[in-house]
Amino acid sequence: GNGAQSVLRRWLPLLDQEMVELNHSLTSVIPESALLILIGWILGGIIYGADKMQTFTLTPTVFFFYLLPQVILDAGYFMPNKLFFSNMGAILVYAVIGTCWNAATVGLGLWGCWLGGAMGDIDIGLLQFLLFGSLIAAVDPVAVIAVFEEVHVNEVLFIMVFGESLLNDGVTVVLFNVFDAFVSLGGAEIDAVEIIKGIISFFVVAFGGSLVGIIFALLISLLTRCTKNIQIIEPGFIFILGYLSYLTAEMLSLSAILSIVFCGICCQKYINANMDERSVTTVRHVMKVFANGSETIIFVFLGISAIDPDIWVWNTGFILLTLLFIFVFRFIGVFLLTWILNKYRLVPLEFIDQVVMSYGGLRGAVAYGLVAMLDEKKFKEKNLMVSTTLIVVYFTVMLQGITMKPLVTWLKVKRAAVTELTLAEKIQNRTFDHMLVAIEDISGQIGHNYMRDRWHNFEERWLCWFLMKPSARKSRDYIFNIFHQLNLKDAISYVKEGERRGSLAFVRNETKADVDFNKKFRANFSEIMPDIMAENMGPDHVPLSSILQDIVPSVCLDMHELDLKMRESEDFNAHHLLQQHLYRGRKQHRHRYSRSHLETNKDENEVQEIFQRTMRSRLESFKSAKMGVAPAKKIQTKHQKKDKPQKMPNGNSTDKSKNHPYGDKDLEFSEGDCGSGGEAAGGLFPMRAYRVEAGIVNPAFMAEMDPMDNMQQMQQIPHNVGHLTLPSKSMVISDPVYLTKPIPQTIQALTVQSHFIWIVPYR
Amino acid sequence: MGSTNSTLSRIPNVEELMQETGFTPAHIVRLYDRFEALDKEKTGHLRPQDFGAINRLAMNPIGDRIIGSFFSTGQETVDFHSFVRILAHFRPADKNRPKDPSMPQPVNSRTSKLKFAFQLYDQDKDGKISRAELLQVLRSMLEMQVTEEQLESIADRTIQEADLDKDDAISFEEFRKSLEKVNIDHKMSIRFLR
Numbered sequence: 001g002n003g004a005q006s007v008l009r010r011w012l013p014l015l016d017q018e019m020v021e022l023n024h025s026l027t028s029v030i031p032e033s034a035l036l037i038l039i040g041w042i043l044g045g046i047i048y049g050a051d052k053m054q055t056f057t058l059t060p061t062v063f064f065f066y067l068l069p070q071v072i073l074d075a076g077y078f079m080p081n082k083l084f085f086s087n088m089g090a091i092l093v094y095a096v097i098g099t100c101w102n103a104a105t106v107g108l109g110l111w112g113c114w115l116g117g118a119m120g121d122i123d124i125g126l127l128q129f130l131l132f133g134s135l136i137a138a139v140d141p142v143a144v145i146a147v148f149e150e151v152h153v154n155e156v157l158f159i160m161v162f163g164e165s166l167l168n169d170g171v172t173v174v175l176f177n178v179f180d181a182f183v184s185l186g187g188a189e190i191d192a193v194e195i196i197k198g199i200i201s202f203f204v205v206a207f208g209g210s211l212v213g214i215i216f217a218l219l220i221s222l223l224t225r226c227t228k229n230i231q232i233i234e235p236g237f238i239f240i241l242g243y244l245s246y247l248t249a250e251m252l253s254l255s256a257i258l259s260i261v262f263c264g265i266c267c268q269k270y271i272n273a274n275m276d277e278r279s280v281t282t283v284r285h286v287m288k289v290f291a292n293g294s295e296t297i298i299f300v301f302l303g304i305s306a307i308d309p310d311i312w313v314w315n316t317g318f319i320l321l322t323l324l325f326i327f328v329f330r331f332i333g334v335f336l337l338t339w340i341l342n343k344y345r346l347v348p349l350e351f352i353d354q355v356v357m358s359y360g361g362l363r364g365a366v367a368y369g370l371v372a373m374l375d376e377k378k379f380k381e382k383n384l385m386v387s388t389t390l391i392v393v394y395f396t397v398m399l400q401g402i403t404m405k406p407l408v409t410w411l412k413v414k415r416a417a418v419t420e421l422t423l424a425e426k427i428q429n430r431t432f433d434h435m436l437v438a439i440e441d442i443s444g445q446i447g448h449n450y451m452r453d454r455w456h457n458f459e460e461r462w463l464c465w466f467l468m469k470p471s472a473r474k475s476r477d478y479i480f481n482i483f484h485q486l487n488l489k490d491a492i493s494y495v496k497e498g499e500r501r502g503s504l505a506f507v508r509n510e511t512k513a514d515v516d517f518n519k520k521f522r523a524n525f526s527e528i529m530p531d532i533m534a535e536n537m538g539p540d541h542v543p544l545s546s547i548l549q550d551i552v553p554s555v556c557l558d559m560h561e562l563d564l565k566m567r568e569s570e571d572f573n574a575h576h577l578l579q580q581h582l583y584r585g586r587k588q589h590r591h592r593y594s595r596s597h598l599e600t601n602k603d604e605n606e607v608q609e610i611f612q613r614t615m616r617s618r619l620e621s622f623k624s625a626k627m628g629v630a631p632a633k634k635i636q637t638k639h640q641k642k643d644k645p646q647k648m649p650n651g652n653s654t655d656k657s658k659n660h661p662y663g664d665k666d667l668e669f670s671e672g673d674c675g676s677g678g679e680a681a682g683g684l685f686p687m688r689a690y691r692v693e694a695g696i697v698n699p700a701f702m703a704e705m706d707p708m709d710n711m712q713q714m715q716q717i718p719h720n721v722g723h724l725t726l727p728s729k730s731m732v733i734s735d736p737v738y739l740t741k742p743i744p745q746t747i748q749a750l751t752v753q754s755h756f757i758w759i760v761p762y763r
Numbered sequence: 764m765g766s767t768n769s770t771l772s773r774i775p776n777v778e779e780l781m782q783e784t785g786f787t788p789a790h791i792v793r794l795y796d797r798f799e800a801l802d803k804e805k806t807g808h809l810r811p812q813d814f815g816a817i818n819r820l821a822m823n824p825i826g827d828r829i830i831g832s833f834f835s836t837g838q839e840t841v842d843f844h845s846f847v848r849i850l851a852h853f854r855p856a857d858k859n860r861p862k863d864p865s866m867p868q869p870v871n872s873r874t875s876k877l878k879f880a881f882q883l884y885d886q887d888k889d890g891k892i893s894r895a896e897l898l899q900v901l902r903s904m905l906e907m908q909v910t911e912e913q914l915e916s917i918a919d920r921t922i923q924e925a926d927l928d929k930d931d932a933i934s935f936e937e938f939r940k941s942l943e944k945v946n947i948d949h950k951m952s953i954r955f956l957r
Contacts (some may be wrong), residue, residue, distance in 0.1 A: 226880045423921045423939040430904060431825065431880065432950040436853070440953055443850050444797040474841040574920040577913055581906040583824050607822045609907050614821045 016080075021260060029405075033146035033299045034398040040303015047304065050645075054308035058301035063369040064256075067294045069246045071142050072257050074291035075166060075241075076264020077283075083159045084265065088351075090341050091163035098333050099137050099168040105177055105329040107133025110321055119317035123380040127183045132385050134175035135371055136326060136392060140364030141165040143393075147362060147401040151408055157353045161360045169257035169366070170206035174198070176370055177253075183378055209255030215260030216245035220263070221270035221467040228469070234279040235286060270467045298365045299397075305368075306390050313384040322388050323395055333356040336469055352411050359407060362396040363389075423574055430582050583610060770795055779842055784851035784870055794850065798843050808840035809833070824903045826953050831929050836888065852879045855952040874939075876951045891932035894918055 026035070048054055084091070107130035113119060114129065144165045148158055178198040185194070220241045227234045242263055249259035272280050305311075334357050342348040349357075371389045376382045583606050770792045771777050781791060796906040799805075801813045808853040811830055820826035833841045833849050839850075869875070883890045884900055897918045905914065925933050933941075 035882050324821065382797050422924050422941065423917065424925045425945055427901070427904070427921060427944055428880070428945065431883070431900070434823055434825045434904070435829060435880070435883070435951065436953055438820055438823045438826050439850065439853050441823070442814065442829070442833075443794060443853075443953075444800070574917045577909065577917055578905075581909050583904055583906065606906070609822050612826055613824075613903065617827060618815070 016438050029402070031147045031150055031401040031404075033143060033295075034401050036296060036299035036396060037303040037394065040300040040305075041250065041307060042303075043300065044304035044307030053306070054310070056301065057305045057308065058298070058365070058368065058372070058728070059513060060369045060373040063301075063372075064250075064366060064401075065247075066259070067298050068142075068366070068369075069243055069260055070287075070290035070294045071145075071298075072166070072246075073242045073261045073264050074287045075141055075145065075162070076261040076505060077242075077268050077287055079261075079265050079268070080155070080159065081268070083155055087156060087159055087163065090345065091160060091167060093341060094160060094164040094334070095167035096171055098164065098337055099139075100169040100175070101333045101337075102326070102329055103130070103134040103171075105133075105333070105746055106137055106322070106325045107131075109325045109329070110318070113317065113321050116322060119315055122315065127179055127380070130378060131176065131179035131183060131374075132371075132388075134179060135367050136322065136363060136389060138168045138172040138363070138366060139165040139361045140366050142298060142366070143362035143364030143397050143401075144360065146295065146299070147397070147404055148360065151405045153356060153408065155354075156349070157356060160349075161355075161357055166257065166261050168210060170255045171202065172254050172366070174202040174205050177201070180374075205253070206258060208252065209249045209258035210262045212249045212252065212254060213245050215258035216241055216248070216259070216263045217266035217270075218467070220267045221274065224271045224274040225469050226414035226466060227275070231276045231279055232277050235282040238267075238283050239286070239290075246755055255258060270463075274467075275471050286495050294668075302365055302368060306394075311383050312387050313381070314387065315384055318384060319388050319391055322392060326361075326363070326392065330361045334358040352408075355411065356404075356408060357403060362400060363392050364397060366395070368393055392741075405587070425577065426575070426578050427582075429667060434552075434583075486675065488693070491605045767933075774843065776844070780847055784847055785854060786847065786850065786851060791847065795843065795846055798846055806840075808842050809846065810840055825883065825900070828886075828900075828903075831886075832879070832883060846863070849879075852876055853951060853953050856948045871952075873947050876947050877933070877939050877942065881935050891930075891934050892938065893932045894922060897921060 043056065044056075047056060107126075110119075110133065111126050111129040114124065116123070139161070141162065144161055148161065178201065182194065220238060223237055223241070224234060242260055245263040246256045246260040250256040271283070334354055338349050338357075339355050367389050368386075371382075371385050374382045375384065381384065406445070463559070768788075771788055774780070774791065774795060777788075777791060780786075781788065786794070798809070801816070802809055803813065803816070811834070814820060814830040814833070820830065823829070833846065835845070848870060851870040852875055854869055856873065879893070882888065884896055886896055886899075897915060901918055903916055905917075922931060922933060926936050927937050927940070928934075
């Protein structure tokens with residue numbers, strides 16, 4: 001009795017911590033959730049053995065009020081919004097129509113079989129079957145996350161299943177309540193009115209729940225806007241208000257899951273911008289801790305709850321038929337809906353994707369929670385349903401979870417064996433991807449572009465202004481952020497380098513310090529990657545171990561595994577190099593949603609590199625055009641000052657206008673705009689300024705420019721002057737040594753402050 | 764739709780444009796709106812820096828090349844017609860076009876698309892992708908860590924694979940042949956919205 005309870009009370013917290021560190025090789029075969037259920041069984045057995053009854057079960061109250069909200073908040077907060085909303089149509093179709101289909105077919109199927117006598121003699125009716133169907137039909141977000149974490153599917157597929165699992169709660173709740181009410185009424189009272197009421201209640205519940213969530217998101221964003229002086233407790237607000245949104249929706253009988261999901265989805269951007277970096281980090285980590293903890297407890301309890309002979313009722317027909325029906329009808333439903341959807345989608349969902357989606361329709365704790373809420377007096381066969389639900393959950397989570405990865409791998413390999421791409425094809429494929437992205441950007445066509453454009457405009461004009469702190473707004477500029485971080489990174493590496501060499505004295509060398517950064521940094525990099533230098537690339541020394549870096553092996557269903565036969569040939573190197581190092585391009589972002597890893601978006605590096613390179617080459621062509629070297633593209637910097645001089649990022653105040661011939665000039669790229677959709681917001685043409693290394697650049701250059709003078713003049717330029725002409729200053733870029741150095745060499749001495757210098761086009 | 768017609772009437776030679784490119788009036792209007800949005804100074808022409816204003820292009824490894832492809836040799840501006848003509852390359856191919864060899868290829872045929880892709884590589888327009896040109900493209904698409912030697916080895920291999928007449932350069936025919944298994948229509952089309 002007490003012994004078991006105290007043991008358990010001490011065990012469970014430890015369990016939480018340990019589970020997260022389960023051996024990764026084990027969890028790559030068996031998903032964590034399955035293992036947790038196993039442990040739950042064992043624990044349940046111990047408790048039952050000690051107490052002779054099951055003292056711990058997963059009660060609906062505990063589940064719905066204390067365990068589930070964190071998981072869903074985590075899901076909403078880390079949701080990749082762009083992906084989610086661009087696939088929203090498809091997700092809604094699957095969530096609403098798919099769930100209704102599942103519920104109806106399973107319910108009716110079981111009813112038909114009952115009528116046919118396959119289940120023997122049980123006290124049940126059509127309505128109860130429909131109710132059971134509705135609660136067992138819903139795909140469970142907790143289970144989906146748990147299983148898909150190990151199986152890295154492409155992002156569209158993931159968002160489909162995941163989004164569906166989150167949004168179908170609206171349907172599930174409505175169906176459950178409607179059928180529950182119907183059962184109470186009794187079959188005779190149901191007429192068209194009731195049914196219509198049911199349909200209306202769906203809309204009310206779903207939209208109402210979402211609305212509550214959005215309202216709370218607004219609240220949170222506004223709140224974080226004002227919390228500048230109490231930053232230390234900022235994170236607390238997020239969790240409290242998130243939970244409050246859940247409770248409020250629940251209180252109003254609306255869909256609580258939808259509420260908290262939309263709360264998380266809508267507020268993430270604003271709170272991340274408004275809050276201090278440390279608070280953001282805190283929120284992220286605590287969110288993961290809570291979610292992980294909840295998930296662990298959920299699955300363990302799912303296991304424990306099973307070890308209770310009182311609830312088990314075995315009815316072979318019912319159970320087996322349920323399993324069969326949910327499986328089969330899921331497949332049929334998904335394929336049917338996908339077939340319809342593909343007619344309207346830009347990128348159709350492929351066969352494998354559909355298979356994975358069908359197979360990935362896992363049921364989990366939500367179904368169990370719902371079934372445990374049934375009233376025994378109305379539902380004579382409640383225990384049967386509970387048992388069946390448990391078995392379904394175990395089946396999907398454990399069996400399907402374990403076999404998911406092999407299935408995906410098998411399917412992928414089957415397809416990949418068809419052909420091996422040549423190098424030219426690979427390169428060209430990637431070129432095509434980039435090309436398409438570029439053309440889409442140029443022509444302004446990106447999927448649901450028009451609506452998205454309008455939403456961006458609206459958002460930037462009103463929402464940003466309303467919900468974000470003024471300082472956050474300014475630094476929200478995406479590209480500016482990149483360069484801010486680049487500056488920081490460069491400064492740090494510069495200091496490190498200096499320290500490595502003993503001192504930073506060489507920086508202060510004001511004569512032309514001909515430091516060959518290229519060689520220096522290559523030397524550094526070669527320490528880090530010793531094997532990937534040319535000398536090791538001979539045919540006999542293929543350094544496989546070094547090439548096989550720690551890359552996330554996303555099961556990218558359109559890329560092919562290297563054929564092992566090629567390993568011998570030199571082709572291997574070239575192919576592998578391509579595979580590793582080709583820029584991924586925007587369409588193939590790696591969104592890895594994970595319960596246990598918080599990853600920074602590695603695409604940032606890629607974007608930075610590309611951007612720098614582009615700007616550098618534009619500067620070069622500008623320079624060479626100016627010097628009459630070659631009639632390359634003339635990219636001129638223009639200054640269109642609309643009424644936004646104050647929007648220049650980073651407080652470019654004019655009291656820093658002392659002339660610094662050497663030393664602290666650090667020029668940065670900047671775009672004075674509120675967001676990455678720059679041109680859409682009646683945007684400013686990017687005011688470009690270029691980076692210069694003070695210590696290295698030819699003094700002649702610096703002396704000629706009187707930057708702060710320029711700035712003063714610029715403030716008064718009327719807004720449609722195309723070119724800036726400064727009568728007295730003409731700019732000569734002489735000997736721009738910095739241009740020939742590969743990035744990240746444009747490093748500034750010690751100051752991370754950014755000062756802006758506008759390069760005036762010479763006309 | 765009234766606004767469509769009024770916008771259309773502002774565009775000179777719009778019938779001919781639609782005929783040539785196969786865009787519908789709605790498409791043309793949409794593109795015209797886009798053109799005007801890019802053409803901030805309302806000169807009726809676009810210059811490279813107007814394209815430069817599109818932030819996301821700067822984050823595209825071949826963004827500048829694409830911009831360049833809008834400007835034919837020697838030209839510094841692009842007018843609406845040329846703008847649309849280039850974009851027309853990316854229209855999905857018409858399924859039911861009769862294959863009449865005597866008629867000129869429509870702008871969105873497989874050949875035309877390939878030609879567009881080819882000229883992205885072939886910057887000096889000599890009809891061949893030389894090793895240097897290939898290196899340039901590779902350089903822009905590969906991460907910074909890749910060394911020159913690795914780059915050159917990839918370029919060499921690629922040329923080896925595709926170069927049939929062994930002149931150390933890839934001609935258009937060789938280019939086309941190397942991509943015969945690729946579904947160009949799928950890979951080089953975007954759906955133009957109404």
